[in-house]
Amino acid sequence: MIVGVLGAGQLARMIALAGYPLGLDFIFLDPSADACANSLGEHLHGDYNDPRLLAELAERADVVTYEFENVPSDVAEFLASHTQVHPSPKALAVAQDRLIEKAFFHSINIPTAAYAPINSFESLEQAMSFIGWPAILKSCTLGYDGKGQSLLKSIDDLKPAWEQLEGAPGVLEAFVPFTREISIIAARNVSGAIAFYPLSENSHRGGILRVAKSCNNDPMQAQSETYVSRLMEALDYVGVLALELFEVNGQLIANEFAPRVHNSGHWTIEGAETSQFENHLRAILDLPLGSTTAVSKTAMINFIGGLPITEELLTIPNSHLHLYNKAPRKGRKVAHATIRSENNEDLTALIKQLTTLADKVDDS
Amino acid sequence: MIVGVLGAGQLARMIALAGYPLGLDFIFLDPSADACANSLGEHLHGDYNDPRLLAELAERADVVTYEFENVPSDVAEFLASHTQVHPSPKALAVAQDRLIEKAFFHSINIPTAAYAPINSFESLEQAMSFIGWPAILKSCTLGYDGKGQSLLKSIDDLKPAWEQLEGAPGVLEAFVPFTREISIIAARNVSGAIAFYPLSENSHRGGILRVAKSCNNDPMQAQSETYVSRLMEALDYVGVLALELFEVNGQLIANEFAPRVHNSGHWTIEGAETSQFENHLRAILDLPLGSTTAVSKTAMINFIGGLPITEELLTIPNSHLHLYNKAPRKGRKVAHATIRSENNEDLTALIKQLTTLADKVDDS
Numbered sequence: 001m002i003v004g005v006l007g008a009g010q011l012a013r014m015i016a017l018a019g020y021p022l023g024l025d026f027i028f029l030d031p032s033a034d035a036c037a038n039s040l041g042e043h044l045h046g047d048y049n050d051p052r053l054l055a056e057l058a059e060r061a062d063v064v065t066y067e068f069e070n071v072p073s074d075v076a077e078f079l080a081s082h083t084q085v086h087p088s089p090k091a092l093a094v095a096q097d098r099l100i101e102k103a104f105f106h107s108i109n110i111p112t113a114a115y116a117p118i119n120s121f122e123s124l125e126q127a128m129s130f131i132g133w134p135a136i137l138k139s140c141t142l143g144y145d146g147k148g149q150s151l152l153k154s155i156d157d158l159k160p161a162w163e164q165l166e167g168a169p170g171v172l173e174a175f176v177p178f179t180r181e182i183s184i185i186a187a188r189n190v191s192g193a194i195a196f197y198p199l200s201e202n203s204h205r206g207g208i209l210r211v212a213k214s215c216n217n218d219p220m221q222a223q224s225e226t227y228v229s230r231l232m233e234a235l236d237y238v239g240v241l242a243l244e245l246f247e248v249n250g251q252l253i254a255n256e257f258a259p260r261v262h263n264s265g266h267w268t269i270e271g272a273e274t275s276q277f278e279n280h281l282r283a284i285l286d287l288p289l290g291s292t293t294a295v296s297k298t299a300m301i302n303f304i305g306g307l308p309i310t311e312e313l314l315t316i317p318n319s320h321l322h323l324y325n326k327a328p329r330k331g332r333k334v335a336h337a338t339i340r341s342e343n344n345e346d347l348t349a350l351i352k353q354l355t356t357l358a359d360k361v362d363d364s
Numbered sequence: 365m366i367v368g369v370l371g372a373g374q375l376a377r378m379i380a381l382a383g384y385p386l387g388l389d390f391i392f393l394d395p396s397a398d399a400c401a402n403s404l405g406e407h408l409h410g411d412y413n414d415p416r417l418l419a420e421l422a423e424r425a426d427v428v429t430y431e432f433e434n435v436p437s438d439v440a441e442f443l444a445s446h447t448q449v450h451p452s453p454k455a456l457a458v459a460q461d462r463l464i465e466k467a468f469f470h471s472i473n474i475p476t477a478a479y480a481p482i483n484s485f486e487s488l489e490q491a492m493s494f495i496g497w498p499a500i501l502k503s504c505t506l507g508y509d510g511k512g513q514s515l516l517k518s519i520d521d522l523k524p525a526w527e528q529l530e531g532a533p534g535v536l537e538a539f540v541p542f543t544r545e546i547s548i549i550a551a552r553n554v555s556g557a558i559a560f561y562p563l564s565e566n567s568h569r570g571g572i573l574r575v576a577k578s579c580n581n582d583p584m585q586a587q588s589e590t591y592v593s594r595l596m597e598a599l600d601y602v603g604v605l606a607l608e609l610f611e612v613n614g615q616l617i618a619n620e621f622a623p624r625v626h627n628s629g630h631w632t633i634e635g636a637e638t639s640q641f642e643n644h645l646r647a648i649l650d651l652p653l654g655s656t657t658a659v660s661k662t663a664m665i666n667f668i669g670g671l672p673i674t675e676e677l678l679t680i681p682n683s684h685l686h687l688y689n690k691a692p693r694k695g696r697k698v699a700h701a702t703i704r705s706e707n708n709e710d711l712t713a714l715i716k717q718l719t720t721l722a723d724k725v726d727d728s
Contacts, residue, residue, distance in 0.1 A: 017384055023687030273682055288678045295659055314652045318637055323387030
């Protein structure tokens with residue numbers, strides 16, 4: 001059985017590592033010559049919309065999935081007309097555009113921050129009057145890791161923020177004074193069975209995820225499951241999906257969702273009975289989903305811009321290293337580490353040790 | 365960093381899967397065109413003693429290791445004179461010959477069954493007089509999964525057993541009326557640090573391992589650790605090693621050791637903080653060894669000769685499937701499954717479900 005993946009970065013790499021034990025083989029389509037999943041499957045090297053490569057992928061893969069959702073919609077449509085594609089082009093289209101995504105959340109009664117579409121400097125000025133300060137201006141498409149986002153704290157910020165959009169459509173969002181950033185990872189298979197992971201509690205800096213922690217028996221678990229299952233059902237979603245949420249005064253507000261495996265779920269490799277990567281594959285192949293039970297308290301620390309010294313990291317008890325085989329570059333995720341512990345105090349101390357290592361090499 | 369592996373079967377496959385997160389790449393040397401680790405690294409296709417391929421392996425690999433120990437000794441010597449090789453040619457030489465192995469055990473005070481070298485039919489008849497019935501006649505070299513072994517229960521068995529050796533040197537061993545078959549997996553790194561896994565309790569049928577179970581806090585753990593560390597120190601061993609033992613009336617008798625990762629340690633992938641495969645790599649790269657603590661009670665079931673139906677197997681709660689991408693063939697190990705549980709009763713019930721699936725497809 002051959003799984004085709006659009007993208008051959010670290011997510012594709014970890015999908016493949018989870019897929020070999022299930023007897024799967026992989027073909028990746030990726031424009032980067034040294035894409036880091038290369039050595040784990042066949043690499044079709046070219047643009048995501050290269051018609052010859054897409055035809056080859058559609059012809060040879062039994063099922064196609066994504067590690068990167070920002071592919072042109074006609075690519076997803078083309079593939080879906082020739083082979084099985086999960087998640088569906090519709091889910092991709094909703095996730096690709098922040099305005100469509102927010103409208104979709106509203107249509108299924110999932111609360112979001114107040115927002116307004118922005119397509120001119122005047123519309124930005126007008127929207128500020130009812131969104132209020134502070135607010136965030138984001139490009140509707142192609143943003144990730146905080147790219148294409150500007151925090152607006154005073155009138156002086158308006159002009160540079162607008163200019164940063166370079167004429168692209170934007171969305172203005174009220175700033176949410178959250179107490180916690182969390183995400184829920186869930187998997188839904190072709191038959192419609194859903195499995196929910198325990199919540200991840202996430203810490204960002206500079207718009208990039210730094211630490212994610214598993215939260216067993218979290219008070220927000222049930223509400224998060226309600227929202228994510230509503231979203232998956234409404235999209236007839238197949239695969240793993242991550243819904244990012246803000247917690248504000250005991251209420252949840254949806255930020256965005258990713259129609260794929262997600263950085264905040266990397267802890268599931270060691271920390272859950274079945275990883276998000278294996279469950280994504282089980283979901284798209286319509287296999288029974290694996291247990292999502294947490295096997296202990298687990299945290300994941302990202303290494304951004306620079307690599308930890310392997311010897312130093314592995315000296316930390318119960319630490320697990322995941323190198324992505326990517327050349328270090330400013331702001332680039334090049335590795336993560338996972339740490340497990342049975343008690344919160346130890347876990348906090350271990351996270352501290354790992355974040356110290358991460359901060360040492362972090363140039364972002 | 366490139367790790368060279370002699371052999372590209374399922375052990376090499378699982379070594380590679382554990383190695384990618386550590387940022388390693390792999391080159392395999394294997395005579396089989398469709399060796400099952402192929403898709404996880406570069407495959408040098410040819411005989412283990414092909415001088416051109418060995419030179420290439422020695423040239424390109426930063427360190428070389430084995431998934432298959434029965435390579436000619438001059439191969440190991442050649443590689444060791446050109447690059448780092450772990451475990452050492454000496455460890456291989458001892459493990460390759462049952463007579464040398466038994467003598468080595470004796471030299472370091474590890475008890476074995478009574479034994480005698482056999483090089484003629486007359487020597488077999490003579491040896492029987494002091495070894496006693498029943499006994500087992502084994503070829504000194506190249507035996508695995510019970511191949512090249514004959515159980516001698518009466519005088520009528522002598523002739524066919526001797527003929528089965530086809531003139532090769534043999535060893536006659538007293539049959540050990542064991543109460544349990546166990547193994548201890550341990551890792552020793554270049555710096556000499558050793559980590560011991562909890563014992564595996566093993567069930568064989570037809571000379572082939574069927575089920576291995578992790579044994580936390582086993583009364584035989586300490587004695588097993590004493591023996592395996594004595595063995596590793598004496599060999600200045602680097603890597604993972606499996607020592608197979610019989611338990612008889614609360615005493616341990618060494619059966620044999622394997623200078624490599626071992627089938628009875630496959631449960632460590634899900635069942636231990638760090639798998640035997642990762643610790644083998646850490647050991648040969650002289651990295652700090654990972655924790656060998658069991659994360660729950662775990663059992664591993666082999667699929668021999670035939671493949672389980674994936675859907676059926678994954679319906680069993682907490683089951684994990686490891687397909688080797690090998691064509692089913694009589695008596696061939698083609699997959700294993702792991703199962704975890706917090707309590708013994710549940711684990712026993714789950715093992716039963718898995719062995720039922722395994723027996724259905726087992727043609728051996």
